[in-house]
Amino acid sequence: MQNVTVLYSDETDRKGWNEAFRGMSHVMTVTAENGLTGVLEGLRAMRENLRVAVISSRLYPYPHPGLVGLLRELNPDLEVLLISREACAPPLKPLLEDRIRHLCILPGQEGVHEDRLPAVIDMLLKQRGWDISCCLKEGTVLHSYRLSSSDDKEDLIAKLEELLSGEGEEMELLRQKGALLADELLENAMYDAPRSGCGDRLFSKGERRSMLPREDIVFSFGFDGETLSLALTDNWGSLDPDEVLEYLTRNEEDVLDCGDPGGRGLFIVWRFLDRFHVAVTPGHLTRVGGQLHLRSTLTPEAPRGFHIMNGCEEVAA
């Protein structure tokens, strides 16, 4: 059964992604060189089974800015994944407007990191949150710590730094980035996640606090010698998936905001990770994290993808 469709601008575009979708039998590919009418007609027939639409950035936002709206008319629950090469990464604003929560940016060279796409599509089909061990070598030890008070923050960062001990410039940079990522994730969970019934923050940044009786904040990380994977899970589930993309867009566009544009911490996390994941089960759980490679070639200003899952069936512990 074909429940995934991949939309390309033309044959050349399609050929450029051939390798990435090789062996995926449940994928139907269409090209829009003759306009969208025929494409949408073709998809109408499979609308009930259609779960994921993958769109090439050669097709969206231009020349077809209304494409996602038309696809969602076919199936309102459709998950949309935009795929792009680094050189033609899309601006974030149209994605925010169209509520596209999945963006994969792959290097210009065909074949590099393209094994990622089947895993991403599988994640979308299963509506399963991301698992921190998925990009680590088999047997890598995962470390998990439950917070009891804000005083734990520096100890946990020190534990992460200890795991990343080692000589050399690359290691030093990974240690610095890891410590900053941990800081931002922990601050977000301790001060941004806890909300009152009407959505007000319960605690101020930097305030010394103990976890509330039923509050559960867990910081997990693992390092396999090359990849650092880390995640922060809280049981507030108060992060609005639309808000995440709004924060990323706002911080990217409005670089010089001397007030607090909101979400600067998340923006930094996004920019410092190679892969950024957010999974939210509203009112129950938020998990933010991702992976960073020791020899990451991505500069912080290089285009980045993201995966923001809402209402996950399951988030791996």
Place this chain on the structure above:
Amino acid sequence: MNLANYVSNGEDCFILEGIIDAHAEDALKEIPKKVKHPVARFDFSLAGRINSMGIALILRCFKEISDKAEIRIEGLNQTHSMLFKMTGVFLLAAPVKAPVGRKEGTA
């Protein structure tokens, strides 16, 4: 965060030491009042982690100073540089290579 400041060659010099986060608010708020010369130099070589709250405070501080003095920063590690670039700090303050002389007096 600990702050030391002194005047050298007609420039206001500030040395920031330790983690720059929400707890640095009081110290960073005081800095603009101390700038009396046309150039304000900031040495980050003793600074540790700077998180998003620290960035917000630095931006606020630099914005206030930029109305009356040129801001020069030095001693940044790689992570500080990346962070400053992506959050717009470099739009208010220019990085310079020359090392600042260690403190000749304190605040």
